[in-house]
Amino acid sequence: xxxxxxLTADGLRPRVKWGRLLTPLTFLLVTxxxxxxxxxxxAGASSLLDIPSTxxxxxxxxxxxxxxxxxxxxxxxxxxxAILTLGxxxxxxxxxxxxxxxxxxxxxxxxxxxxxxxxxxSGEFVEYVGGFGDALNIIPxxxxxxxxxxxxxxxxxxxxxxxxxxxxxxxALRLREDYLAITTIxxxxxxxxxxxxxxxxxxxxxxxxxIPRPLxxxxxxxxxxxxxxxxxxxxxxxxxxxxERGIRSxxxxxxxxxxxxxxxxxxxxxxxxxxxxxxxxLGAMIMGVGGAMYGYANSxxxxxTFTHFFxxxxxxxxxxxxxxxxxxxxxxxxxxxxxxxxxxLQLQGYDLPTAVGSRIFxxxxxxxxxxxxxxxxxxxxxxxxxxxxxxxxVERHARRLRGPPPSTGRADVPSD
Amino acid sequence: xxxxxxxxxxxxxxxxxxxxxxxxTIVWVAAxxxxxxxxxxxxxxxxxxxxxxxxxxVLGAGxxxxxxxxxxxxxxxxxxxxxxxxxxxxxGAWAVLTRTDVFAxxxxxxxxxxxxxIGLTLIYGILKFAHFAHGDSMMLAAYIAFFALTGTLxxxxxxxxxxxxxxxxxxGATDRIPYPDQLGGGDFSxxxxxxxxxxxxxxxxxxxxxxxxxxVYRPLRRRGSGIVxxxxxxxxxxxxxxSLMLMFWASSRRLYVPxxxxxxxxxxxxxxxxxxxxxxxTAIVLAAxxxxxxFRTKLGKAMRAVSDNPDLAEVSGINPEQIIRWMWLIxxxxxxxxxxxxxxxAQLKPExxxxxxxxxxxxxILGGIGSPQGAFVGAMIVGISQEVFAGVGPDIGLSSGYKxxxxxxxxxxxxxxxxxxxxxxxT
Numbered sequence: 001x002x003x004x005x006x007l008t009a010d011g012l013r014p015r016v017k018w019g020r021l022l023t024p025l026t027f028l029l030v031t032x033x034x035x036x037x038x039x040x041x042x043a044g045a046s047s048l049l050d051i052p053s054t055x056x057x058x059x060x061x062x063x064x065x066x067x068x069x070x071x072x073x074x075x076x077x078x079x080x081x082a083i084l085t086l087g088x089x090x091x092x093x094x095x096x097x098x099x100x101x102x103x104x105x106x107x108x109x110x111x112x113x114x115x116x117x118x119x120x121x122s123g124e125f126v127e128y129v130g131g132f133g134d135a136l137n138i139i140p141x142x143x144x145x146x147x148x149x150x151x152x153x154x155x156x157x158x159x160x161x162x163x164x165x166x167x168x169x170x171x172a173l174r175l176r177e178d179y180l181a182i183t184t185i186x187x188x189x190x191x192x193x194x195x196x197x198x199x200x201x202x203x204x205x206x207x208x209x210x211i212p213r214p215l216x217x218x219x220x221x222x223x224x225x226x227x228x229x230x231x232x233x234x235x236x237x238x239x240x241x242x243x244e245r246g247i248r249s250x251x252x253x254x255x256x257x258x259x260x261x262x263x264x265x266x267x268x269x270x271x272x273x274x275x276x277x278x279x280x281x282l283g284a285m286i287m288g289v290g291g292a293m294y295g296y297a298n299s300x301x302x303x304x305t306f307t308h309f310f311x312x313x314x315x316x317x318x319x320x321x322x323x324x325x326x327x328x329x330x331x332x333x334x335x336x337x338x339x340x341x342x343x344x345l346q347l348q349g350y351d352l353p354t355a356v357g358s359r360i361f362x363x364x365x366x367x368x369x370x371x372x373x374x375x376x377x378x379x380x381x382x383x384x385x386x387x388x389x390x391x392x393x394v395e396r397h398a399r400r401l402r403g404p405p406p407s408t409g410r411a412d413v414p415s416d
Numbered sequence: 417x418x419x420x421x422x423x424x425x426x427x428x429x430x431x432x433x434x435x436x437x438x439x440x441t442i443v444w445v446a447a448x449x450x451x452x453x454x455x456x457x458x459x460x461x462x463x464x465x466x467x468x469x470x471x472x473x474v475l476g477a478g479x480x481x482x483x484x485x486x487x488x489x490x491x492x493x494x495x496x497x498x499x500x501x502x503x504x505x506x507x508g509a510w511a512v513l514t515r516t517d518v519f520a521x522x523x524x525x526x527x528x529x530x531x532x533x534i535g536l537t538l539i540y541g542i543l544k545f546a547h548f549a550h551g552d553s554m555m556l557a558a559y560i561a562f563f564a565l566t567g568t569l570x571x572x573x574x575x576x577x578x579x580x581x582x583x584x585x586x587x588g589a590t591d592r593i594p595y596p597d598q599l600g601g602g603d604f605s606x607x608x609x610x611x612x613x614x615x616x617x618x619x620x621x622x623x624x625x626x627x628x629x630x631x632v633y634r635p636l637r638r639r640g641s642g643i644v645x646x647x648x649x650x651x652x653x654x655x656x657x658x659s660l661m662l663m664f665w666a667s668s669r670r671l672y673v674p675x676x677x678x679x680x681x682x683x684x685x686x687x688x689x690x691x692x693x694x695x696x697x698t699a700i701v702l703a704a705x706x707x708x709x710x711f712r713t714k715l716g717k718a719m720r721a722v723s724d725n726p727d728l729a730e731v732s733g734i735n736p737e738q739i740i741r742w743m744w745l746i747x748x749x750x751x752x753x754x755x756x757x758x759x760x761x762a763q764l765k766p767e768x769x770x771x772x773x774x775x776x777x778x779x780x781i782l783g784g785i786g787s788p789q790g791a792f793v794g795a796m797i798v799g800i801s802q803e804v805f806a807g808v809g810p811d812i813g814l815s816s817g818y819k820x821x822x823x824x825x826x827x828x829x830x831x832x833x834x835x836x837x838x839x840x841x842x843t
Contacts, residue, residue: 098644100548100651171831177644178546179831182777186824189774197815308770313655316648359663366659372652373632376645 023383027332030339034074037346039067047351072225074342079232080293082334083239085318086327087286093324093386094247095279096259098177101184103311104191105161105284109291110301111195112160113153114208117146117296121203128203133212150214154235154292161288162281169277180280188312196303207302211295228297235293236331239286243327246282255279256325309365314341317368320375323382332383340364439833440495447502454510473505496834504797511804516684518807519800524692526799527699528761531754532772533779533791534706535747541723541786542743543633545646549654550751550776553621555769556657557755559665561617562672562764565609570666583609583616592678602678602690606760610672614756621755622748628653629744634737654770661766670764695757702753703792706746710788715742723786771820775802778823782830784837793838798823 036051042063043054084106091097115130136149164187172183195202202208215227246252254275257265266272295301305311314337322333344364348357356363375382511519532554539547562568567582568575592603632649680690710716721729722739730736762768779798783790802823806816830837 096644098647171828175831175835177642178647179781179835181548181644181647182546182773182781182827183824183831186774186821186827189771190818190821190824193817193821197817309655309658313651316651320648362659362663366656366663369652369655369657369659373649373656376641376649376652377632377635380641380645 022379023332026336026383030336030343033343033346034339035067035071037343037350038070039063041346041349042066045350048347069225072229074338076225076229076232076297078335078338079229079236080290080297081315081318081338082331083232083236083290083293084287085315085322085330085334086236086239086243087283087288087290088315088319089283089324089327089330090243090247090286091280091283092319093326093330094252094259095255095276095283096177097173097276097280097283098181099184099280099283100181100312100316101186101188102287102315103188103306103308104164104184105287106291106294106311107188107191107195107306108161108164109157109288110295110306111202111208111291112288113157113292114211114295114301115202116156117149117153117212118208118210119212125206126203127200128208129201146212146216147214149212150296153296154289157288157292158285159288161284161291165281165284166277169280173276173280174273185308185312188308192303192306192308195306205303207300207304208295209300211299211301213296213299232293232297235289239289240327240331243286247327251275251278314368317372319382320372321382323384323386325386326382326384329382329384329386336383337368340368436493436496440493440499443496443499443833444502447499447506450503450510451506454506454514497838500834500838508800511800515804515807517686518803520682520686520688521692521807522800522803523796524688524695524761524799525803526796527696528754528757529775529779529799530699530703530792530795531750531757532776533783533795534703534788535750535754536776537780537783537786537788537791538719538743538747538750540780542719542740543637543646545643545650546777548647548650548773549657551772552654552657552661552769553625553748553751554755554758554772555764555766556624556661557617557621557752558759558764559661559766560620561610561613561752561756562665562670562759564613564616565672568670569664583613586612601680604690604694605673605675605677606691610756614753617756618749618752621752622745625744625748625751626741629740634740658766658769661769665764665766667766672759672764691760695761698753698757702750703788706750706788709746715739719743774820774827775799775823778827778830781835782826782837784839787837787839790837790839798826801826 036055039059040051040054043057043060045051045054084102087105088099088102091099115128116136117133118128118131119133120131121128132152133146133149136152137146138148168183168187169180172180196205198204213224213228214231216224219227247255254265254270255278257268258270258272258275258279262272265275294305318333318337319330320333321336322331323329341364344360348360351357352360511522532550536547536550539545539550563582565583567577567579567584569578570576586609591607592605593607594603632653633646636645636649677689677691679687680693681687708716710720718729718734718739719742721732721734722736726736729739758768758772775795775798779794780791781794782797783792783794802819805814805822806819809816809818
């Protein structure tokens with residue numbers, strides 16, 4: 001599956017020499033941007049030049065509170081997108097499956113969780129199937145907390161995505177890698193269309209507002225953002241641990257072996273299709289959980305969210321920037337890309353030249369698109385390269401045989 | 417033990433084609449039941465007669481293929497291909513006989529898709545990767561032509577014309593080109609200015625593709641990246657192109673020529689927009705040119721050689737890099753014409769590009785990757801299916817919004833039944 005005559009194998013070497021500084025610098029810059037921009041705006045800066053002067057004074061309590069509130073909100077969504085990016089990392093980073101239809105699983109996860117946790121449809125312009133929220137809210141002492149429908153919704157979303165992924169893997173996974181990419185774009189477009197056209201299913205273009213939020217009865221509405229932030233972070237940590245454990249297990253080693261060389265893995269007696277299918281399904285289930293968390297955190301979902309650009313591409317940007325094949329990298333990527341996203345949102349609040357201000361979102365999209373290409377060209381391993389996970393004995397033996405290894409981590413990506 | 421193994425091997429060999437035979441049978445049953453349904457549904461005398469002829473023809477062709485195949489494996493393969501063709505013929509005949517109007521529109525949509533799919537299949541065949549920026553390139557090309565023609569860019573509040581001059585300012589450039597009087601019918605909606613804009617856009621897109629190859633794909637190639645890396649890179653480029661379009665022309669729908677477009681009456685009560693006739697013939701001429709280029713010139717021969725086996729081609733004194741450069745230039749020009757045709761047929765809208773990937777890839781894979789004639793046939797099938805569905809769908813309770821999903825269904829079916837497509841080579 002490669003282009004033998006066209007290549008001179010000079011790859012496998014990170015091109016950027018200041019690579020060591022790149023990761024902390026990026027992290028620092030994004031963090032600064034995401035903290036300073038909203039703070040300075042609430043503190044009264046109206047143009048970018050005012051920012052330094054607002055920073056020197058003593059911070060007013062209100063400004064800090066609103067900045068904190070923004071940061072909590074931001075952190076919640078970073079964690080949610082990190083879950084989705086982890087799902088993509090299982091598929092692409094570890095198994096080498098090209099999924100250009102993250103949208104499909106995001107959408108299914110969010111909608112399934114929503115219709116499970118919502119009360120039955122009522123009212124004139126509200127139509128959806130499901131609505132088991134009241135039936136599931138079975139524990140009297142905790143009924144205002146909505147925690148049981150929430151859990152069932154999470155499981156249901158993961159299960160629905162898993163089943164969808166399994167059926168998708170049948171026609172496409174046995175064939176060339178890129179067929180799956182095309183197939184997933186197709187299913188994403190089909191599902192997107194279905195949610196819009198079939199009003200009875202999930203309320204069509206109106207979307208699903210008022211999704212019950214877990215533990216919402218326990219705290220004041222103003223403070224709920226901290227609760228949901230906590231819940232999302234707990235889910236993210238659980239997913240992260242699960243993926244790390246899975247990838248470090250023998251099962252995970254087979255996935256990575258598959259990614260590097262299918263033929264050799266098959267020759268070692270592994271069922272290539274079964275393992276790829278498992279990787280695909282696991283990734284899809286994680287995406288389903290992420291989608292469900294999106295619905296719960298946002299408390300409503302709208303079909304406008306589920307566009308190919310937002311719901312598929314952004315996760316690719318996160319994974320490629322963060323470093324495919326590294327779970328921490330996936331989380332960092334979610335932080336950096338969503339940070340850039342929010343920095344542009346914040347910049348819009350400042351006085352910018354109109355030519356830039358009116359186009360700032362398109363400029364951001366262009367930068368994200370270009371960023372993927374630049375990462376592939378200059379730093380294919382991303383901000384955090386994949387860690388070496390070969391047995392230490394194998395490494396030592398290899399060093400004795402032919403000198404130190406050329407690089408740490410995976411410089412180029414799988415399936416050559 | 418060894419004897420058991422040998423027997424098992426022999427049995428396996430005997431039935432190796434069994435799966436294909438089963439699939440082929442299913443495909444045939446589908447074709448025949450569709451035909452039977454159509455005959456029952458359309459009971460008019462001449463129509464039924466045409467159907468009977470069709471039926472006999474299809475059965476005869478399939479039978480012949482089955483008769484002359486020797487092993488079970490070959491038979492299974494032949495059964496699938498003949499069954500697919502039977503399906504296509506039956507569907508085509510049904511569409512022509514009962515939905516002539518949407519069939520005609522489908523042929524035009526198919527022509528637009530064909531222009532895109534031929535370029536896509538060239539890239540797919542020679543570089544082996546799925547070019548996910550193809551749909552957006554078509555749209556970008558359409559916008560470049562739009563800019564050349566009208567000089568319009570979106571400004572701070574409303575459209576502006578930053579250049580002092582655009583093609584529309586040429587004398588008579590926007591006067592409608594007349595449709596030949598002998599044939600009757602309305603004029604084309606555009607003047608010769610659009611044709612010049614199209615040529616300019618073709619040059620620009622060829623240049624864009626050339627530069628992309630020089631600065632993105634060639635470095636990746638040199639590094640020996642896998643085909644999936646190219647796919648991801650092209651996805652990034654697709655997004656960048658889309659954002660550029662939004663940056664310069666915003667997301668509003670645009671047309672080359674505003675207003676109502678003249679129509680022409682064709683035989684069999686078909687009335688189509690006159691521009692669509694132009695689209696159809698442009699596609700035919702360009703497809704023929706590509707065919708001549710690939711199969712009658714030395715460059716085409718070299719391109720096919722690189723597509724078949726780059727190593728062998730290089731040993732035979734072909735410079736693959738040079739061939740790849742030519743390929744990008746040709747694909748760029750084709751993409752530009754396809755984009756302008758698309759905008760003439762539908763409209764200019766940045767979001768359209770990405771969704772367009774589905775029918776393009778469905779056409780490419782249906783026809784068989786790397787086969788331009790396959791891409792043409794595949795594009796026609798996909799285009800006609802889409803438009804027929806959009807015409808028929810509402811009657812059976814499915815919104816025409818599912819139009820692009822028809823391509824997806826075709827794609828899934830072909831991947832299940834015959835992944836190498838109708839004209840694809842064995843891999």
